[in-house]
Amino acid sequence: MVREIVSIHVGQCGNQIGRAFWKEALAEHASANLDGVFDDCMSTFFRNVDNRTNRNVAIGDGRQPIYDLKARAILIDMETGPVFETNRGELGELFDKRQFVTGVSGAGNNWAHGNVIYGPEYNDELLEAVRRAAETCDSLQSFFLMHSLGGGTGSGLGTYLLTLLEDHFPDVYRFSTVVFPSEDDDVITSPYNSVLALSELTEHAHCVLPVDNASLANIVASWDSGPDLRPVGTGTSSGFDSMNSLVARLLTDLTASMRFAGDLNVDLNEITTNLVPFPRLHYLLSSVSPLPTRSSAEVFDGRTIPPAAAGFDGRPRRMAQMFSGAFSASNMLMRADPRKSKFLACGLLVRGEVVVSDVNANIERLAAELDMVHWNPEGYKIGLCSVPPVGTTQSLLCLSNNCCIMDTFADLRRRFIQLYHREAMLHHYTEFMERGGFDEALESLESLIADYAELDKASEPNDSCSRDTRVAF
Ligand SMILES: Nc1nc2c(ncn2[C@@H]2O[C@H](COP(=O)(O)OP(=O)(O)OP(=O)(O)O)[C@@H](O)[C@H]2O)c(=O)[nH]1
Ligand SMILES: [Mg+2]
Known part of the structure; x- marks a missing residue:
């Protein structure tokens, strides 16, 4: 249905x-x-x-x-x-x-x-x-x-x-x-x-897919002929187009398995069931591998390019590179490095014609290097969809429920506090809402940070000292 x-x-x-x-x-x-x-x-x-x-x-x-x-x-x-x-x-x-x-x-x-x-x-x-x-x-x-x-x-x-x-x-x-x-x-x-x-x-x-503009801009800036950016927040959409095409790719990859045939379909309900072990901890970091190049992004502008010329620069990369790339900080659509923190679960959605045994071998190889929470050792959810994104032959979307997101939240908290302690701009808000709403929102963020921090160190007590210093509560 x-x-x-x-x-x-x-x-x-x-x-x-x-x-x-x-x-x-x-x-x-x-x-x-x-x-x-x-x-x-x-x-x-x-x-x-x-x-x-x-x-x-x-x-x-x-x-x-x-x-x-x-x-x-x-x-x-x-x-x-x-x-x-x-x-x-x-x-x-x-x-x-x-x-x-x-x-x-x-x-x-x-x-x-x-x-x-x-x-x-x-x-x-x-x-x-x-x-x-x-x-x-x-x-x-x-x-x-x-x-x-x-x-x-x-x-x-x-x-x-x-x-x-x-x-x-x-x-x-x-x-x-x-x-x-x-x-x-x-x-x-x-x-x-x-x-x-x-x-x-x-x-x-049920699920939040966060991306940040700094990471999107970095990826776009790495494209061969340089970024197509304008100062953030002004004028028309054109400067954001390339960045937005990365977000579009995240969403089409996420849903590819629902729309196209494949050996291992992953529906959205399986994403929430498998990747969200606790209801509030539903933030999934995403990375795309290989990163689209400028030429593959041009597909979004409706220009016709031969498939072989895009995505892989004309050469299908080896699966191993594709999987390793998915865990590299430079492929993340949000500034984060999941390799340095604990995974609660991980979704690997592969598109294109691939050999299942190659996929399994790569997951086994990477699982040995990644820190999956001890109570979910098999926490890798795999999807296989045979239709690749336009202009490519293979691609991988990696969704990580990983404790490293607490660093982003802690950074946001710092920026919030900087303003809030000075009560800067506050009157614009209290015109419409109680000040208590600010304290509640801050409390909610702090408890989110604490939850991720707790899980991050839970099964590695020997490392707890170094972890404790990373997040200022
Ligand atoms: N990636 C990306 N970021 C955008 C885009 N347009 C705006 N932003 C970012 O969004 C934030 C501003 O929010 P907007 O979406 O413009 O605001 P809005 O929701 O229209 O709300 P108001 O204009 O305040 O009513 C800034 O952080 C911008 O950098 C876009 O097309 N792509
Ligand atoms: Mg607006």
Whole structure:
């Protein structure tokens, strides 16, 4: 049976990542579905609408022609720019305009404005859009939320929506892909917004896939002809396009197994079951290997390139390199080094034609080097999907539930405290919320750090002294 996913893009970042995501999703299905039929595999992300009757076409025997594809998506922003940019752009026809929820003046980089003011104000409109999307699904499996943590709308309204989804669709998984601000982010209030949003994400999401702009920018900067970046947070989306294409790749790899055939399918419910041993510790670090090159990223811009010229620079890399790369800090979409901390679980989602015995041999080789928590020695979840990303022959997405994320959280806590101790900018928030909300969010973050720290040292008492000094509580 088809298990559908409804994607929800919130704020500028969420909508811009959305554009990259839908471009890649379309490119993947176009290259895999040469007959142009609407089958189970397409139905995960898309609806097929017959324009003559304006009704959804049922999948039937999976041989129906594609009439008018519509994304299972909701586009939300409290200013009009990003959503209208999508609507005006090359993907405009893909979206049902009734699924746009927009305001006028944005949330001014203020979580409280997005959450406390816009949340209740747009509650019914949001719920109606979600209900409309859900009604067109046979068996809705998951909501994919995408937004930044640094701004006001994505972090505030995005996490308001998360609780709304939990209340009204408790059985549908909630996956949030969130962009952490970099240290030199130009949004001064981003530490506040991030900590307030994280508290909600910890309580209400099933799975969070964090990425950070510094890591995305580093990967893009390593591409041959140099980065295509603009100063963070200004102007059009173009400077973020390459970075966003990496996030898009994470999401298409994550769902490849649900959409395409393979020897070992991994559904989203298996991700949550296998990779999240404790409900609050649901932050999964991701790395992609081999890293897409600039040429493979150009696929997202709709330019045609011969598959052999992209992804692997024309040469399929050896499996061993691909697996080792997945655990290298330079391949991480979030600044972190899981090799130095304890794994609670690890997902390895392989795409392309591979030999299963090679996969197993590589996992065995790496397992000897990695520090998996002692009570989950077999904590490697493997997926094998035979369809590779467009322009490549093989790829690997590694999802790590690893204690090293506590370092990112500790760093965010430090930046939050720097502002909070001076009460800087606080009045902009207390206009809309109690100050106690700040203390609660900080407490939530501290208990998250403590939980990961505890697990990190639990089974290695001999090393506990060095670990203790790493995180300042
Ligand atoms: N990776 C990535 N980061 C982005 C993008 N657009 C904005 N950001 C980051 O997101 C943060 C700002 O959040 P926005 O998404 O612009 O804010 P918003 O959700 O629209 O909220 P308000 O504008 O305050 O109402 C900063 O950390 C930016 O660097 C994008 O397209 N990609
Ligand atoms: Mg905005």
